[in-house]
Amino acid sequence: MKNKAKINAVEKTAKSIFMICAVIAIFAVCSITIYMIAKGTPALKSVGVLKLLFGTSWAPTANEPAYGILYIILTSIVGTAASVLIGVPVGLLTAVFLTEISNKKLAAIVNPAIELLAGIPSVIYGLLGLMLLNPFMYKMEKMIFEDSDTHKFTGGSNLISAVIVLAIMILPTVVNVSASSLRAVSANLRAASYALGASKIQTVFKVTIPAAKSGIMTGVVLGIGRALGEAMAINMVAGGSVQIPLPFNSVRFLTTQLVSEMGYAEGVHRQVLFTVGLVLYIFIMVVNLVLQKLRKGANTDE
């Protein structure tokens, strides 16, 4: 009898410990959301929604300050989209190579290399971009804009550099998630395709990749999330001026905006930075919602 009571007590305690842990996680998400909304919305009122979100002039310390963050939002969208456009095809083809084409020996070299890529701190990517990419970009810039009067020279810190760095940074995510979903495609399906006289490449593109579609999409969305949220590396290579996101312009992302100005901002300026944070937060939430939808879809069909 006594023993049973003891077991009951242990059960109950364990249950409540698990419960508390779960509550902490939920509490963290809720409080962050509430905090971001509480801190991010006042600027919408004091500056005005249109002026803030669709303004193109950023001059927080001027005599007549302007707080337009449109170019910053656009830079994040364009930069992320471009890096995904480069990173996803490269990553997907790498995954196809690893799972379908390369022999085991080669895969044993390439696979860990890609895992390693995921483990490199982002500041190292920034450093490499700074030392290797930027000088090269500067040379191109000098060539392309030799006769231009309007172009502001950046020394090579520009949108393209940031996009390339981001594309490389999302590679491991895209490769790993895609590769595991390609591996999960039943050998039976491939055999059916070969038995109809399809070649290896036809089989990969018409059967294997479509069958692994939802897994690959998950990789893409995770990549988008990673690119959107990255700050350190692109802060080092993107230049940092608030400008329209053209390839050779020095630009500022939502993340780098916070990194570079949060340290000294005061008053409305500080409020606006929180709004920038809120916009980023909303983007990430949307990406995650899409991800959850995709995962649900992957579980129900196929």
Next chain:
Amino acid sequence: MMETAKIKVKKLNLYYGDNHALKDIDIKIRPKAVTAFIGPSGCGKSTFLKTLNRMNDLVENVKIEGEVLLDEKDIYAPGVDTTILRKKVGMVFQQPNPFPMSIYDNIAYGPRIHGIKDKRKLDEIVEESLRGAAIFDEVKDRLKKNALGLSGGQQQRICIARALAVCPEVLLMDEPTSALDPISTSKIEDLMEDLKKKYTVVIVTHNMQQAVRVADDTAFFLLGELIEFRETKLLFSYPQDKRTEDYITGRFG
């Protein structure tokens, strides 16, 4: 019993690494007939089936010696294009394996990879193939629906239709009914009667009654050897080899 042979196999040996899986197989398969391979699990009957369309090429560490002549031409000769070979020698697998796409796209997959793009031509092939596999009436209203929504027996007939869509001459079936219920099984067995009018059908089965029901000729395999190959009636009524007799009378299996 052999007038002409669609497939002639001479001294075929197959090794998986060190494992000698098929030993000196000699066989002649009649055109437009159903030939069944029977034998206990692991006797090499499925492996042998896969040598007939070179699906074993996809397995690592396989070594094949000997000749497989399809219409008197060795399919293992250097320079043979396996994609063309497999178009001629179609295959249906043990597990129904439709692609995760619509019924229509499943059937049209083969013709498309072999270069047919004309929509009307494809429509025609799809209907013809589905009719050939006796499933057209069941699916004609939902050709655009995902093939994975069908029952196992229907899926298997979709797979047969898919194989027919590239106009093969030979149809290899690797235990096509072992994953199906009795009703679906009998539908597919009935279908084989029709199929053999146009195609040379080779079926692997672990079910002796099935061989009796559908096959004109039956080959009995044991431990990688072809023990006996005769007309089905004769094989089951007057087995010549003691091992065949032991197997068909259920003394081992």
